[in-house]
Amino acid sequence: MKMLRTRSCIFLASAAVLVAGSTLARAADPREGFSFGSCTLTGKPNTISLTTLEKDTLTVATPLPNPGWWNGTSPSSISSGFEYCLAADIAYRAGLHHLKIVNMAWDQYISGTSTGYDIALGSTTITPARQKVFNFSRPYFSAGLGVATLPSNNISEGNVKAKRIAVLQGNVGADWVTHILKPQSVLVYQSSPDMFTALMAHQIDAVVTDTTLALTQAKMSNGNIRVVGQYNVDQGYGIITAKTSVNTQAIDKAVAELAADGTLKQLSKTYLQPMFGVSPDSVPVWSLK
The missing domain is CATH 3.40.190.10 (Periplasmic binding protein-like II)
Structure with missing residues (x-):
């Protein structure tokens, strides 16, 4: 009888440890409390620090529509896409819980005179002329x-x-x-x-x-x-920050980490390849004649 009670105690103690371990494992997930559409977040929160216009919010300017990169036709309808989820991952790594999307016409977006955003993200090629107007992160896509x-x-x-x-x-x-x-x-x-x-x-x-x-x-x-x-x-496409922004280095650091951990490749595989139908590498390369 004593042996049965001992075994029962051991079983109950083991079960308690398993339950506690399971609870701790769930609580240890750094993504808990963060949700951005259908994006799969990577990395850990609070690995970069951003100064934002609005509390707990990353405000992102982009010209819509841009299928594959931003899936939706208006800011309120977007919940996926390469650049949307890239912005979401940056917000998450900065410990921010919200994204605010500001839709701009392309000429307004690229003029350098617009304000009211923390970063601008719209398949924007890095050029010497544009670098005189904006700060750019390192390329996240070519x-x-x-x-x-x-x-x-x-x-x-x-x-x-x-x-x-x-x-x-x-x-x-x-x-x-x-x-x-x-x-x-x-x-x-x-x-x-x-x-x-x-x-x-x-x-x-x-x-x-x-x-x-x-x-x-x-x-x-x-x-x-x-x-x-x-x-x-x-x-090369880069993330824009204003010349006066204090966030440029942190954004560049985030892009470097997203490239190193494979997140950028996964975003391309998930959101761009299905939109293209074929690999860009399969399109014949022409020369000037």
Whole structure:
């Protein structure tokens, strides 16, 4: 009888330890209390320190729509996407519980005159000219310039210079097309949707923009638009902070850690590859002729 009581006590004590251990394990999850849409958070909170406009909130400026990067058409509808979850992970690592998204038109976003945000995150290529206006983090993504067109337009590496080419105002591709590619005609548009609407209406022959954005539009067109080539211009996307910001170094540190721990690669695999339909590396690389 005494032996049974002893075994019972040992069993109850073991069970108590297991329950306590389980409780401690749950309590030890650093992500508890943090939730940003469908994002899977990585790293640990409070590993960087940010000074923000609003308490416990990271305010992020971006030009919408931008499928794959920000999945949704308005700030209130977004809960996933490469850049949304990148911003969420930065907020989490700063110990912040909220994201506030500020939607801006592209020309307003890239002008350098806008205020009211902590960081700006919108597939923004780092260039020497832009570095005079903004501070940038190290690149979190790299892309070339893709050539998107309709199959009936018969655009090729050899004849593209003789065609009507659309570019996005303020985009690196606009300067490159105008001064390096030098096609017969360059038409500048205020937004990405405007460019691709013009392409579908046969008002232009091709769009030259970031390969990732071109592939996204092609996938959404159900085969009507194709990305037939790309130019390797080694574009790197960086996170913007204002020249007066005290957060620049902390944001750069966060991007470095997100690259080192594999988070950026996972974000690309989760949100970008399904949007592209094909790997950007599979698009033929064109040279200037």
